[in-house]
Amino acid sequence: MLTPEILEARKKGLGGSDIAVILGLSPWKTPTELYLEKRGELEPEDISDKEIIHFGHVLEDVVAQEYARRNDVKVERRNKMITHPDHEFMLANIDRKVVGEKKGLECKTADRFTMHKWGEQGSEDIPDYYRTQVEWYMQVTGYPEWDLAVLIGGNTYRDYHIEADKELQEVIYEHAAKFWDRVKRGIAPDFDFDHPGTLDLIKKMYPGTNGETIQLPNELVHWAEVKQEAERIVKEYGTVVDVCKGRILAAIGEAACGTLPDAGVQFKRSLVKATEFTVKKDAYMVMRQSKYTPK
Numbered sequence: 001m002l003t004p005e006i007l008e009a010r011k012k013g014l015g016g017s018d019i020a021v022i023l024g025l026s027p028w029k030t031p032t033e034l035y036l037e038k039r040g041e042l043e044p045e046d047i048s049d050k051e052i053i054h055f056g057h058v059l060e061d062v063v064a065q066e067y068a069r070r071n072d073v074k075v076e077r078r079n080k081m082i083t084h085p086d087h088e089f090m091l092a093n094i095d096r097k098v099v100g101e102k103k104g105l106e107c108k109t110a111d112r113f114t115m116h117k118w119g120e121q122g123s124e125d126i127p128d129y130y131r132t133q134v135e136w137y138m139q140v141t142g143y144p145e146w147d148l149a150v151l152i153g154g155n156t157y158r159d160y161h162i163e164a165d166k167e168l169q170e171v172i173y174e175h176a177a178k179f180w181d182r183v184k185r186g187i188a189p190d191f192d193f194d195h196p197g198t199l200d201l202i203k204k205m206y207p208g209t210n211g212e213t214i215q216l217p218n219e220l221v222h223w224a225e226v227k228q229e230a231e232r233i234v235k236e237y238g239t240v241v242d243v244c245k246g247r248i249l250a251a252i253g254e255a256a257c258g259t260l261p262d263a264g265v266q267f268k269r270s271l272v273k274a275t276e277f278t279v280k281k282d283a284y285m286v287m288r289q290s291k292y293t294p295k
Contacts, residue, residue, distance in 0.1 A: 011038060013089035014176050016136045020129035022179045023172070024192065027129070031179065031189040033201045038183045042204065056109045059151060063107040064096050067149040067159055074099040084140045089180045090173075092140035102143045106134055112153025121158045126150075131162065135172055138164045 020026040021034045036042035047053050068075050075096040084090035096105040108130065110118065119125020126148055134146040149159040182189065191198055248267055252258040259266040 011040070013083070013091040014038075014136075014180055015091045015093055016133040019132045019136045019172055019176060022175055023132060024195075025129045025132060028197065030192050030195045030197050030201060032191055033197065035179070035183055035188050036205070039186065052109075052111075059109050060095060060107045063109065063149050063151050063157075064105065066151075066157055067105060067107070067147070070157075070159070071147075073101075075105055082140055087177075090136075090140050090176070092137045094137055094141070098147070102141075103145045103147060104134075104137055104141060104143055106130070106137070106146065106148040108148060108150040109154075110150055110152045112156075115152055115156070118150065118152060118158060119160070122161065124160055124162045126160050126162070132168075132172055134162050135165060135169050136176075138162075139169050139173065 014022070018034055021029045022031055024031065033042065037044045064075050067073075076099055078094050078097055082092040082094065094104045095107045097103070098105055114127075117127045124131075130148060134148060138144070138146055144164050146162050146164075147159055148162065149157070151157055179189075191202070248258065249269075252267060252269060255269070257266055257268045
């Protein structure tokens, strides 16, 4: 669990979870958002009440204990921010240290739908955004190796062993140092418009209006036309989807399930009963498509 002291210290440098953001590997945050947070121009989103974060904290000790049991070692907490001896902006808040060894442990929980991102037990095949995190921790602490233990889907445990990659660490340091220099000098990174979080970030940056009317640069003509065409295609194919659903539902009629063996799919109808909570109590039929396997 991150203490208020650790959260405050994070503003004075870059921690392990920041590195994937800087390298453009994070699916959750953009470099521009991180820059604004470090500058104090944007308040970091409070995600402490999200269930995935809550249970990640709750299960951290469970994962650490299971790692210790399976590997016949002892681990200890380090509830203190670690700073690189030569570079004050290089910070590390590690989950555990392996007692008696120059090795740390990172504890994770993951959704079962991300199973494909995790390699075999004992390998070093972990998601890139975690690999860069542990490489950063090894740089800050000077440790030559690090382990990462993960609980996937609540019932699949794996642990991974990562040895320091000096070439990768040099690349990470170079990008991190340049990013931190931009933070200090107030030079914001360009928006990554391809990132799924950029639109929400821009909305947070400009929540209101000053009432002015401005002329936009001509380079935006292209994007305005692309937007219009994309909206037209979405509307057109949205109608096509409804037509397809209508044909299939009409063919199914009152049956519970309709199969299309040649297409390898089936369609199931089921009754959904909505309880009266934030919406009016109701009941309605839904149809779901799934893979069809002949028996």
